[in-house]
Amino acid sequence: xxxxxxxxxxxxxxxxxxxxxxxxxQWLTAQGIIFFETETDLVGGASYDAHGTPVTDAVVAxxxxxDAVFMGAVGGxxxxxVGFANRPEAALLRLRADxxxxxxxxxxxxxxxxxxxxxxxxxxxxGLDILIVRELTSGVYFRxxxxxxxxxxxxxxxxxxxxxxxxxxxxxxxxxxxLAQQRRNKVSSAEKHNVMASGILWKQIVxxxxxxxxxxxxxxxxxxxxxxxxxxxxxxQFDVIVTDNLFGDxxxxxxxxxxxxxGMLPSASLGxxxxxxxxxxxxxxxxxxxxxxxxxxxxxxxxxxxGSLAMALRYSFDRGDVAEKLEKAIINVLANGTRTRDIxxxxxxxxxxAMGDAVLAELQKL
Amino acid sequence: xxxxxxxxxxxxxxxxxxxxxxxxxQWLTAQGIIFFETETDLVGGASYDAHGTPVTDAVVAxxxxxDAVFMGAVGGxxxxxVGFANRPEAALLRLRADxxxxxxxxxxxxxxxxxxxxxxxxxxxxGLDILIVRELTSGVYFRxxxxxxxxxxxxxxxxxxxxxxxxxxxxxxxxxxxLAQQRRNKVSSAEKHNVMASGILWKQIVxxxxxxxxxxxxxxxxxxxxxxxxxxxxxxQFDVIVTDNLFGDxxxxxxxxxxxxxGMLPSASLGxxxxxxxxxxxxxxxxxxxxxxxxxxxxxxxxxxxGSLAMALRYSFDRGDVAEKLEKAIINVLANGTRTRDIxxxxxxxxxxAMGDAVLAELQKL
Ligand SMILES: CC(C)[C@H](C(=O)O)[C@@H](O)C(=O)O
Ligand SMILES: CC(C)[C@H](C(=O)O)[C@@H](O)C(=O)O
Numbered sequence: 001x002x003x004x005x006x007x008x009x010x011x012x013x014x015x016x017x018x019x020x021x022x023x024x025x026q027w028l029t030a031q032g033i034i035f036f037e038t039e040t041d042l043v044g045g046a047s048y049d050a051h052g053t054p055v056t057d058a059v060v061a062x063x064x065x066x067d068a069v070f071m072g073a074v075g076g077x078x079x080x081x082v083g084f085a086n087r088p089e090a091a092l093l094r095l096r097a098d099x100x101x102x103x104x105x106x107x108x109x110x111x112x113x114x115x116x117x118x119x120x121x122x123x124x125x126x127g128l129d130i131l132i133v134r135e136l137t138s139g140v141y142f143r144x145x146x147x148x149x150x151x152x153x154x155x156x157x158x159x160x161x162x163x164x165x166x167x168x169x170x171x172x173x174x175x176x177x178x179l180a181q182q183r184r185n186k187v188s189s190a191e192k193h194n195v196m197a198s199g200i201l202w203k204q205i206v207x208x209x210x211x212x213x214x215x216x217x218x219x220x221x222x223x224x225x226x227x228x229x230x231x232x233x234x235x236x237q238f239d240v241i242v243t244d245n246l247f248g249d250x251x252x253x254x255x256x257x258x259x260x261x262x263g264m265l266p267s268a269s270l271g272x273x274x275x276x277x278x279x280x281x282x283x284x285x286x287x288x289x290x291x292x293x294x295x296x297x298x299x300x301x302x303x304x305x306x307g308s309l310a311m312a313l314r315y316s317f318d319r320g321d322v323a324e325k326l327e328k329a330i331i332n333v334l335a336n337g338t339r340t341r342d343i344x345x346x347x348x349x350x351x352x353x354a355m356g357d358a359v360l361a362e363l364q365k366l
Numbered sequence: 367x368x369x370x371x372x373x374x375x376x377x378x379x380x381x382x383x384x385x386x387x388x389x390x391x392q393w394l395t396a397q398g399i400i401f402f403e404t405e406t407d408l409v410g411g412a413s414y415d416a417h418g419t420p421v422t423d424a425v426v427a428x429x430x431x432x433d434a435v436f437m438g439a440v441g442g443x444x445x446x447x448v449g450f451a452n453r454p455e456a457a458l459l460r461l462r463a464d465x466x467x468x469x470x471x472x473x474x475x476x477x478x479x480x481x482x483x484x485x486x487x488x489x490x491x492x493g494l495d496i497l498i499v500r501e502l503t504s505g506v507y508f509r510x511x512x513x514x515x516x517x518x519x520x521x522x523x524x525x526x527x528x529x530x531x532x533x534x535x536x537x538x539x540x541x542x543x544x545l546a547q548q549r550r551n552k553v554s555s556a557e558k559h560n561v562m563a564s565g566i567l568w569k570q571i572v573x574x575x576x577x578x579x580x581x582x583x584x585x586x587x588x589x590x591x592x593x594x595x596x597x598x599x600x601x602x603q604f605d606v607i608v609t610d611n612l613f614g615d616x617x618x619x620x621x622x623x624x625x626x627x628x629g630m631l632p633s634a635s636l637g638x639x640x641x642x643x644x645x646x647x648x649x650x651x652x653x654x655x656x657x658x659x660x661x662x663x664x665x666x667x668x669x670x671x672x673g674s675l676a677m678a679l680r681y682s683f684d685r686g687d688v689a690e691k692l693e694k695a696i697i698n699v700l701a702n703g704t705r706t707r708d709i710x711x712x713x714x715x716x717x718x719x720a721m722g723d724a725v726l727a728e729l730q731k732l
Contacts, residue, residue, distance in 0.1 A: 089560045119598050120485050140506075140528065146563045155532035158567035162506065162528065166521035192615075194455045197512045201524035225619040232485050232598065232623040249558075250616055253591040257598040 002035040003317060004277075006066035008043040008059070011088060012290025013300035013352075014072025020302035020356025021070065021309050024326065027360055034319055039066075043095075044074025044088035044290075055091035060098050064274070068282045068316045069095065070308065073290035088290075096136055099281040101269035102168070103175040104136035104248065105311070106287060108235075108255035108265065113334040117260030117343060120232070130238045130255055131183065133176040134248025136269055138168045139198070141245045164198045164244065169205035175270070176242035177214035186218040186239035190227040190247055202244065224251070231255055256287050263288050263300075263342045264330075266307030268315050282316045284308040294341075298351035301340040303330055306359055329362035336362075368401040369683060370643075372432035374409040374425070377454060378656025379666035379718075380438025386668035386722025387436065387675050390692065393726055400685055405432075409461075410440025410454035410656075421457035426464050430640070434648045434682045435461065436674065439656035454656075462502055465647040467635035468534070469541040470502035470614065471677070472653060474601075474621035474631065479700040483626030483709060486598070496604045496621055497549065499542040500614025502635055504534045505564070507611045530564045530610065535571040541636070542608035543580040552584040552605035556593040556613055568610065590617070597621055622653050629654050629666075629708045630696075632673030634681050648682045650674040660707075664717035667706040669696055672725055695728035702728075 005025065009018040018040075025036040041047075041059050048054050054074070063069045074088035084090075095101075110118060110128035118125045140162040148158045173189075180187045189206040191199035203221055210219040222230065224247040230237060231254050243251055256265050265288070271281030286304030294300055307330060313323035338358045341349040350358070371391065375384040384406075391402040407413075407425050414420050420440070429435045440454035450456075461467075476484060476494035484491045506528040514524045539555075546553045555572040557565035569587055576585040588596065590613040596603060597620050609617055622631050631654070637647030652670030660666055673696060679689035700709075704724045707715040716724070 084566065087560065093561075119487060119490055119600075121487060124485055141561055148563050148567055151531075156567055157529060157531045158562075158564040160528040160562045160564050162526040163523060165517075165523045192612075194453065195459075195507050196524075196526045197514050198524040198526050200450065201514055201522055225615045228594065228616045229619045229623040229628075232620060234485075246558075246612075247616075249591045250594045250613075253595045254598060254620065257595040262595075 002037050003067040004065070005036050005038045006062050006069045007038050007040045008069065009040065009072040010044040010074040010290060011046055011076050012073055012292040012295040014074070014290060016296070016298065016300050016352045017286065017302040017305040018070065018072045020352060021305045023356050023360050024306060024309055024363065027363070028322065033322060034313070034317060043071065043091045045076055045079040047091065048079060048082060048086055048088065054086055054088050055094050060094065063095060063099060065276050067277050067279060068284060068312050069099070070312070071095070071283060071285040072305065073286065073288065075290050076292035078292070093141065095283060096269060097142060099271050099283055100137050101271040101281050101283045102135060102137040103172055103270045104134040105179070105268045105270065105315070106132040106134060106252040106256070106265065108132065108252070108259050109261065110259040111261050111264065111331060111334050114260045114343060117345065118258060119260070120235070120258055124235060125258055125260070128235055128259060130235060131179060131240045132248060132252040132255055133172065133179065133240055133242045134252055135168065135172045135244050136248070138164060139245035162196070162198050162246070164201060166201070166205055169202055170209055173206045173209040173242060174213065176240050177210060177217050180217050180240040181214065184239040185216070186220070188220050188222050188227065188238055188241045190222050190224045190241055190243040190251060192224050193221075194223065198244065206242065227251060228254055231258060252287070261343070264303040264307065266304050266311050268308070268311040270315060279316055282312065284312050298353060299341050300352045301342050302352050302356050303359070306330065306356070325366040326363060328366055329359050332362045333358045368403050369433040370431070371402050371404045372428050372435045373404050373406040374435065375406065375438040376410040376440040376656060377412055377442050378439055378658040378661040380440070380656060382662070382664065382666050382718045383652065383668040383671035384436065384438045386718060386725075387671045389722050389726050390672060390675055390729065393729070394688065399688060400679070400683060409437065409457045411442055411445040413457065414445060414448060414452055414454065420452055420454050421460050426460065429461060429465060431642050433643050433645060434650060434678050435465070436678070437461070437649060437651040438671065439652065439654065441656050442658035444658070459507065461649060462635060463508060465637050465649055466503050467637040467647050467649045468501060468503040469538055469636045470500040471545070471634045471636065471681070472498040472500060472618040472622070472631065474498065474618070474625050475627065476625040477627050477630065477697060477700050480626045480709060483711065484624060485626070486601070486624055490601060491624055491626070494601055494625060496601060497545060497606045498614060498618040498621055499538065499545065499606055499608045500618055501534065501538045501610050502614075504530060505611035528562070528564050528612070530567060532567070532571055535568055536575055539572045539575040539608060540579065542606050543576060543583050546583050546606040547580065550605040551582070552586070554586050554588050554593065554604055554607045556588050556590045556607055556609040556617060558590050559587070560589065564610065572608065593617055594620055597624060618653070627709075630669040630673065632670050632677050634674070634677040636681060645682055648678065650678050664719060665707050666718045667708050668718050668722050669725070672696065672722070691732040692729060694732055695725050698728045699724045
């Protein structure tokens with residue numbers, strides 16, 4: 001069968017890195033390894049410029065029918081003043097919500113060839129391979145009230161609401177435990193049960209899911225502030241970290257930065273089974289942003305986008321075999337010394353498209 | 367005049383480190399440099415064991431009359447099952463709230479002698495001197511509703527509420543700008559205005575306070591997730607970071623860990639003027655915890671507690687001259703190679719009391 005991919009390059013470097021990913025999907029299709037059909041549309045600032053909204057209902061409708069959605073990146077200074085509802089990030093948040101892709105998987109991997117690029121001492125990050133599982137469609141990001149009201153004296157009061165339910169915590173906990181079973185069998189659950197009601201419930205439910213369904217997976221509870229500290233102190237103590245939307249936002253950025261490979265990290269956001277396609281709702285995107293300063297210069301690093309395709313092969317299309325080859329191709333390219341500007345560290349750098357070509361060439365050898 | 371200090375050693379290593387701080391206050395008093403009178407009481411688990419509550423009304427009443435309150439540390443596995451209301455941390459939260467010490471100052475300093483102890487590469491942390499100004503008495507820590515309700519189907523829903531008002535943001539912003547003026551004249555304000563209503567208001571008010579009252583201080587806005595990243599990537603870009611209670615909890619822990627001096631960092635929490643004393647409500651405590659595993663072994667590092675006294679000399683008693691000498695004494699002791707176990711890195715370590723004596727001896731020379 002042929003899988004339908006919706007490609008949403010977005011803003012800044014999005015178009016350039018998406019093009020490199022397509023080189024891979026086209027080759028895989030041409031070889032008959034797996035068949036992809038792609039459709040491309042606007043999102044973020046690009047959509048706002050064309051349609052007055054960062055994501056149209058038509059694009060959301062396409063996303064709901066796709067086997068997987070790929071997003072490049074959104075945002076840039078150009079849209080600084082379009083207002084809260086129209087900001088490019090709103091597209092991302094709407095897609096997350098409408099697809100209900102509640103499980104955001106963010107691997108933090110330190111590539112052997114890039115150990116020296118980390119801020120941390122080499123011995124702390126050599127071989128680092130953490131997976132952050134972040135709840136992505138609830139919590140303070142999406143719950144109501146979220147408002148600013150003006151009081152009688154003219155001053156203002158802003159309110160945000162963090163809500164988590166048993167069901168929401170159960171489903172994300174299961175994802176974390178399942179993934180840990182395929183890795184090093186350890187889950188660290190991060191919350192603030194010493195301060196937050198949602199932290200108390202989080203800890204309770206994760207404990208219960210672990211006991212009842214995954215008794216052989218080691219489970220530890222860690223306060224979110226301590227988790228951030230421990231990521232800096234001794235990151236290799238972690239395997240899978242499961243946490244809520246807001247803590248996950250921060251902890252995954254810390255973890256990403258540790259690896260020295262910030263521009264190279266992919267992510268997958270997974271939901272429940274889509275009745276239309278029979279597979280999980282899924283949204284794949286690089287962890288990095290739209291880097292408007294280098295857009296259009298053939299200078300961006302496409303490896304996070306290509307790595308996101310590897311995640312799709314594994315999580316959407318059950319082709320772990322191809323995913324592993326693609327990941328190996330990325331590692332080989334780096335080991336060969338091929339570098340885009342962001343990771344060149346003074347050495348000769350290649351352009352975005354040369355990097356994409358290099359990955360494809362390596363993949364063809366495997 | 368004689369200043370009244372309320373000393374709350376708390377649990378674990380609290381008693382030992384407080385004793386070393388008292389050596390300094392006693393010497394300062396004996397020398398007539400500044401006159402202190404101290405009173406000591408129970409807090410945390412120790413108070414729960416004696417009185418069935420982590421902090422008694424009597425202790426709160428004493429705190430409200432003191433010129434400054436010093437807390438050692440609270441908590442430990444012994445009180446894991448006493449329930450949410452009686453957990454040792456509740457004492458800390460109640461004291462923060464009742465004294466309304468809304469401005470939590472957390473310096474993250476990399477001591478020259480300890481550069482090698484950081485997880486980060488030496489060039490990233492050499493000379494590091496950041497001040498985190500964390501809002502401490504509002505936000506998701508204290509606002510209502512904060513509750514867990516059981517729904518009809520037996521499942522649960524947990525709610526926490528983040529609220530910030532114009533006035534709350536104004537007062538913490540002023541503290542940050544004032545402090546920046548005495549430092550390197552730069553404030554970085556961290557929030558999530560791309561997701562949170564409170565982030566939008568935070569950014570607006572901080573901008574306004576900066577423009578109207580501190581136009582000569584450089585102000586930058588940084589998303590909290592990016593701030594966490596930048597702390598790891600290039601921490602020396604920061605001078606003063608101002609942020610809310612929850613982000614401040616995490617960001618200050620990241621910043622503390624960067625310095626390699628985690629066990630050595632002090633903190634000050636300041637409020638409005640106390641009508642009883644005529645000076646600001648103030649609570650001083652180390653950033654580190656109660657370390658129950660090494661309690662009673664004369665192994666704890668008292669420098670964070672002693673550093674908290676230096677902060678009190680500066681912020682409560684207008685004796686920046688003495689504060690500087692005490693801080694210099696700490697630096698000298700470290701430069702001499704005197705180390706407690708936590709920072710010995712294999713070398714010969716001295717005990718808690720020997721470290722306190724060493725600081726006093728250095729102070730006497732200055
Ligand atoms: C762009 C922003 C809304 C988003 C978030 O906060 O989730 C980003 O930081 C991320 O982590 O994907
Ligand atoms: C002990 C805990 C309640 C406290 C907090 O979350 O504020 C601690 O982490 C801190 O940073 O002082």
